[in-house]
Amino acid sequence: MPVKKFACLLICLLLCLPTAAWAEEPTIRVEIQPHQVRYSFDLPEYSFVYVTYDTANDSGETVLYAEDGHFEGVCQLPGTFEASRMGLNVYTLGQRQLLQTRLDLPDFSDEQAAGLSAEGAASRPENAAIWASPEGVHYSFLVPDRDTIVLRCKSAQEWHKITLYAPDCAYAGTVAMPFTYADDTMTVTVQSASGATLLEESLLMPYIPPAVPVDIPSARLQGLVVCIDPGHQRATQVETVQAGPNFSTMKTTTVGMAKGAVTGRMESQLVLEIGMKLRNVLMELGASVCMTREIQDTFVGMLDRADIPNRVNADFVLRLHCNSRSGSENVQGIEVYCPLSSSYAQQVADINSYRAMGETMLLAMQDATGMHKGACTLNDTYVGNNWSMMPSFLIEMGYMTNSEEDLLLSCPQYQDRLVQGMVQGIISLAQARGLIN
Ligand SMILES: [Zn+2]
Structure with a gap:
């Protein structure tokens, strides 16, 4: 190869290398x-x-x-x-x-010409119907003498401002809100083309729970009874109850619950969503499942949360919560709490066996989620645990005060992993207790 040609090739190669690297830049x-x-x-x-x-x-x-x-x-x-x-x-x-x-x-005006009707005081929308479904915000109204209006839909996760044109001044349609979570508040504003607010409404994105499975494709967990206790409810009601069957101390409701650092979501809604998914997977495996609540607007007292699984003679109770630690926003992880010195708990298992059960649950959840921070703790703190006559686990599935974990907890795929972990935990514990093969 002539030297000149070789040099030329070398220069080309050198020029190409960084170009190839630049081509990897995301666009x-x-x-x-x-x-x-x-x-x-x-x-x-x-x-x-x-x-x-x-x-x-x-x-x-x-x-x-x-x-x-x-x-x-x-x-x-x-x-x-x-x-x-x-x-x-x-x-x-x-x-x-x-x-x-x-x-x-490009110019899309051949389809329809925007009106942008004259300035001046616009009247209030007539026959207005604005409502939300998982598809988004639906609207239907008439704005007399206005063939152009602006619609704004805003939630904690997204907002969309769209200009609508209707030659007959009658507006109807849907604004997709794909990243607005269930039970979240949205504001919908109708404005004139010049920006004057004509109507403003506050809406709740509805929560549509998954349907109860009809076909039971597997009988793996046939005969097993699991109670799922999604913690809290929309509104706190303060009560004072005996802390446990052999305790003379009383326990008063802790007011408040975890709230998403980024999502702004309520812990009560998140644990309900995950609880309903867990219910369905356990049912699909043949288990009988009892829920302490299936809606946000209800009240389940501290003692009810043990009475309900006790009454149905459940084999296990999983009490679902999400954690928070203000001032330590970096803290992440899954935590499992078991009862320590309750007389009911002692009839279920001795301290070491109870700890081993809690650690089995924690490990199964860590394996399924890849979240390896966290711990299993035995204590006398939780009334529902103390009064349960079966293995009872209060599971803090993650920290809503941590931005990353807050977002993950609302993410359907991560919720599925948490559910898989809890199901695997139940299977391992049921096997260890001789309830299933
Ligand atoms: Zn909680």
Whole structure:
């Protein structure tokens, strides 16, 4: 090979190497369609990101989750008709920019021309019906003499501002709110094209529990009775009860519960969601399951939480909670609490055996979730544990005061892992106690 040619090849190689490395840099891939832009990007180091988008007429912000770092989403742009620029930005949840892109959108005006009716005092929407379902916010109303309005939907996790055009001034449709959690509050505002508020409503994203399984494909846990006790309820009611069957001390309800550092969610809703998933998986395996509550708006007292499993003669009771530690936001992990010196607990198992059961449950959950921080503790603190006549475990599934764990706890895939861990724990304990093969 002539020296000159070799040198040329070498230079090319050197030039190509960094180019190849740059080609690995993540970019936002987009697919432009009339009134919507689909996007995707890969950020393997992240599970959660924050995305913002805006055109002259439509904009929004949303949290995205991807277990494998491959994120996908859609920007709904119902009010963007003319050729315009769109900005799309990706941030960490701590507001550090990761990716950004600017797009030139084509003219969609041949479909329908935006009205942007005259300024002046707009009247209040008539026949207004605004409600929420897991699909999003549904709206239907009439704004006399206004063929253009702006609709804003805001929750803790996302907001969308869209411009709507209706030549007959009658508006109806749905705004998707895919990242707004069940039981979360949303604000919906109807504004005139010039920004005057015409109507504002506060809505709750409903919680639709999973349907009771009808087919029982496996009889692995046939004959086993498990009680699931989702901790708390929407509103606290203070009561004072005897701390345990052999205790003279009284215990008064601790007011309050954990609240999500990022999600703002209530512990009572989170443990209900996970409890209902756990119920279904146990039932699918053939177990009988008893729930201390299946709704938020109810009251289950401290003693009820042991009386209910005692009455159905449950083999185990799992008492689901989420933890919080203000001032120590880095603390994470799963914690399992068992009773220590209650006379009922002593009839169930001696201290060492009880500890071994709690550790079996903890280990199963650590294996299933990959969360290896946490501990098993025996104490006299929990009334429900003290009064239970069967193995009773109060499980703190994670810290809602920790941003990462707070988001994970609301993430369906992580909830499934927690459920798998608890199911495996139940299977191991039922085998050890000779209840199943
Ligand atoms: Zn709790």
